[in-house]
Amino acid sequence: MKKIILFACSLAIFSQACNGVLDEEVVSSVTPEYYQTTTGFEDAVKASYEPLRTWYGTQRGFTLTVFGTDTYTKGADGDYKYVNDYTPNLNSQVDYIRDLWNDFYRAINTTNTVIDRAPSIPLDEALKAIRVGEARFLRAHYYFVLVQTYGPLHLALKETTEVQTTASRSPVKDVYDVIVSDLESAIAVLPVKPNDYGRASKPAAEHLLAKVLLTRASIPEAAKPDDNQRTADLAKGVIANYGLALLPNFAAVFDQGNQQHSEVVWAVQYTQDLITNGTGNSGHLYFLMEYDAGHKGTQRDIANGRPFKRFKPTLYTLDLFDRTKDSRYNGSFKQVFYANNPATLAPGMKLGDTAIWVAPTNISAEFKATKNYEIIDRAAVLTPGNYRYFPSLSKFLDPLRPSVQHEPGSRDFMVARLAETYLIAAEALYKVGNIDEAVQHINAVRRRAAMPGKELEMEITADQLNMDFILDERARELLGEMDRWFDLVRTGTLVERVKKYNPDGAPNIQPFHVLRPIPNDQIDRTEGGVASFPQNPGY
Template sequence: MKKILILTCCLAFLSQSCQDVLKEEIVSGITPAYYETAGGFEDAVKATYQPLRTWYGTQRGFTLTVFGTDTYTRGADGGYKFVNDYTPNLNSGVDYFRDLWNDFYRAINTANTVIDRAPAASIAEDIKAIRVAEAKFLRAHYYFILVQTFGPVHLTLEETTKIETTASRTPVKEVYDAIVKDLEDAIAALPATQANYGRATKPAAEHMLAKVLLTRAGQPTAAKPDDYQRAADLAKKVISDYNFKLLPNFADVFNQARQEHEEVVWSVQYTSDLITNGDGNSGHLYFIMEYDAGHKGTMRDVANGRPFKRFKPTMYTLDLFDRTKDSRYNGSFKQVFYANNPATLAPGMKIGDTAIWVAPTNISAEFKAKKNYRIIDRAEVFSSGNYRYFPTLSKFLDPLRPSVQDERGSRDYMVARLGETYLIAAEALLKAGKPDEAVTYINTLRRRAALPGKEKEMEITAADLNMDFILDERGRELLGEMDRWFDLVRTGTLLERVKKYNPEAAPNIQPYHVLRPIPSDQIDRSGGLQVFAQNNGY
C-alpha cells in the first residue's frame, strides 16, 4: 500500500498528488481561493496530519505519557525529571505543555478549514466526503489528547479567519460530545482501507471511538449509560469485521523491516528520506541504558543506538512478566550487548562475544567472577543512585538510522494496534458486567504472548479478572507505547499506583496532578485567570 507522507508545514500546503513518496511543491502567497481547488483542498487535508509528528515518537510525547507513572521513572539524563517527580517545576510555564497546546490547536484549525471549505472545493463528491471524514477523525484525535491532558479546553469547530483575543474553557461533557460526533461522522464516511497507507480508515475511527467511550465512561459529568457497551461493540467490530489479526510472535509486532503488518490499525508515518522526515521518530533514544562507556568491549554504534537513558523501568515493570511462560519480557527488552570495540576487549573476549548482560534476577558473586563480561543484575539495577543501567526497551530501536549520532528515526509510530483493541474490548466488557466474555479477549492476547507450549498456562479465569489485572496486562502488552499516564488517569489509579511503584515520584504526587497545567501564555492571551482559569493546584 502507498504511504501518505505527512507534510512539514500546516500553512504551506505542498504537493498536488499522492505518489509513493509525495513530492514537495512549495506554495507561497496562498489565498482563500486556493482551498477551493482540488489540489489546495487535498493539501489542506494532508497538512492536518502533520502535527501528529509533534507528538508521536517525540521526547515531548513520551515524557508526558510514560514518565511519572508506575511503569517508568527517571533515568540518568534529561532536563524534564520534574515531570516524573511532580515537583513545583511541573508548572504552566513548561514548554512541553505550551507547545502541545499550540501545535494541536493549529492542527484543529487546519481541520476546521478543511471542513468549512469543503462545500466550495472543486473535487469529486465521493472523495470530498472521505477527506472531510479524515479531517473530523483528526480533529477528534487532537481534542481527545487535549481534554485528557488539560480537562476543560476551548472548543472551536469553525475555521479561524481573523485574530481572536477571547477564549473559554468548555465543559468536559461538551468536548467529549463533539469528539464522539466527529468520530461517528467519520465512521459513516470512511472506507475500510485507503490507497495511501496512513490515512484514516473506518476501523481506525472505530478503534478510537471505542477508546474515547471507554474514557468518557469514567467521567461523571460526561458519561452516558451505554458508553461501556458501545466501546465493547466497536472494539469487537474492529477485531472481527476486517482483515486485522494478531501476529503469532509478539516481538514481530515491532520488526522495523515489516511495519505495515496485519496488527496495525493505524499508524503515524515517518520515512527514511531525510529531506521530508523532519525530526523523525526519536523514540529510539530515550529507553536505552548506558552501554557505551565504562564497559569492556563496547562502544556506541548504530545497531545498539544512541543512549539518552531518559526513562528507567520501575521494579513493578520488571516484576510484571512471568518469564517462564510469557514471551513479552524478551520481546520487549534488549538484555545483551555484544562486544564491538576491539580497543577495549576484556581478556579472552572477541568481537561478537557477550560484553554486557542485564540479568533479570540477582546473580551470585561467584558466577560473576567466572565471566569476562559485565553482569548487571537486579540488585545493581535497583541499587541506590543507579540511573544508568537497566533493561533497554527494544520496541523503538532504529538500526536503520544513517549514522551513529543521527536522532531522526524512520520507524512508523503505531497509534492503534489490534493488541490494544483486544484490551479495550476486555475492559469495556468487564465494566459492562460481562466478565465471562471479557476474559475471552484477555486470553486470546495472552495465548499469543505465550512461550511455545505454555499457551494453556497463560490463560486466566473470569474470577481472576479485575481492573488491576487489566492494568497489569496493558503494562505487559503496551509498555512504553504512550498510553500509561492516560490509562492511570482514566482508571482513577494514578496516585495509588505512582505512590506504590514509583519511589522518585511518590513523595510529591498530589490529587491535582491528574490534569496538567494550562499553559501560561494561553491564559495571558485570553485575558488572564479571571477569564481562562488555571487547573487547581497550579
C-alpha cells in the same frame, strides 16, 4: 499502497502555509484562496496529519505519557525529570505543555478549514465526503489528547482567519460530545482500506471511538449509560470485521522491516527520506541504558542505538513478567550487549562475546539458571538499581538510521494496534459484568504472548480478572507506547500507583496532577486573563 509522506509544515492558524504530501512537492507562499482549489483542498487535508509528528515518537510525547507513571521513572540524563517527580517545576510555563497545546490547536484549525471549505470545492462528492471524514477523525483525535491532558477546553469548530482574543473553557462533557459526533460522522464515510497507507480508516475511527467512550464512561459528569457497552461492541467489531489479526509472535509486531502488518489499525508515518522526515521518530533514543562507556569490549554503534538514558523501567515493570512463559519480557527489553570494540576487550573476551548482561530484579535466580557461566563471568553483570543501567526497551530501536549519531528515526509509530483493541474490549466487558467474555479477550492477547508450548499456561480464569490485572496486562503489552499516563488517569489510579511503584514521583504527586496545567501564554493572550480562562487547580 503509498505512504503519506508528511512535511514539517502545515496549515497555520491563519490559513497561510501548507504543502503537498503525497507527491513530495513543497508548496510555499500560498494565499488563503489556494484552499478554495481542488489541489489546495487536498493539500489542506494532508497537512492535517502533520501535527501528529509533533507528538507520536517524540520526547515530548513520551515525557507526558510514559514518564511519571507506575511503569517508568527517571534515568540518568534529561531536562524534564520534574515531570516524573511532580515537583513545582511542573508548571504552566513548561515548553512541552505549551507546545502540545499550540500544535494541536493549530492542527484543529487546519481540520476546521477542510470541513468549512469543503462545500464549495469542485471535487467528486464521494471523495469529498471521505476527505471531510479524515478531517473529523483527526479533529476528534486532537481534542481527545487535549481533553485528557488539560480537562475543560476552548472548543473551536470553525476556521480561524483573523486574530481572536476571546476564549473560554467548555465543560469536559461538551468536548466529548464533539469528539464522539466527529468520529460517528467519520465512521459513516471512511473506507475500510484507504488508497494511501496512513490515512484515516473506518476501523481506525471505530478503535478510536471505542477508546473515547471507554474514557468518557469513567467521567461521571460526561458519561452516557451505554458508553461501556458501545465500547465493547465497537472493539469487537474492529476485531471481527476487517481482516485484522494478531501476529503469531509478539516481537514481530515491532519488526522494522514489516511495518504494515495485520495488527496495525493505524500508524503515524515516518520515512527514510531525510528531506521529508523532519525530526522523525526519535523513540529509539530515550529508553536505552548506557552501554557504550566504561564497559569492556563495547562502543556505540547503529544497531544498539544512541543511549539518552531518559526513561528507566520501574521495579514494578520488571517484575510484571513471568519470564518462564511470557515472551514479552524478552520481546520488549534488550538485556545483552555483545563485544564490538576490539580495543577494549576484557582478558579472554572475543568480539561477539557477551560484554554486558543486564539482569532482571531476581538476579540470583537468573544467574544460577544461566548456562554460559564463563561468558557471564567475563561480562559486566548489571542490576537495575543504577540510573544509568537498566533493561532497555527495544520496541523503538532503529538500526536503519544512516549514522550512529542520527536522531530522526524512520520507524512508523503504531497509534492503534489490534492487541490494544482486544484489551479495550476486555476492560469494557469487565465493566458491564460480562466477565467470561472479557477473559476470552484477555486470553487472546496472552496466548499470542506465550512462549512456544506455554499457551495454556498463559490463560487466566474469571476469578483472576480485576482492574489491577487489566492495568498490569496493558503494561505488559503496551509498555512505552504512549498510553500509560492516560490509562492511569482513566482508571482513577494515577496517584495510587505512582505512590506505590514510582519512588521518585511518590513523595510529591497530588490528586490535582491528573491534569496538566493550562499553558501560561494561553491565559495571558485571552482577554480577561485568568478570570476568563482559569488555570487548573493546584497550578
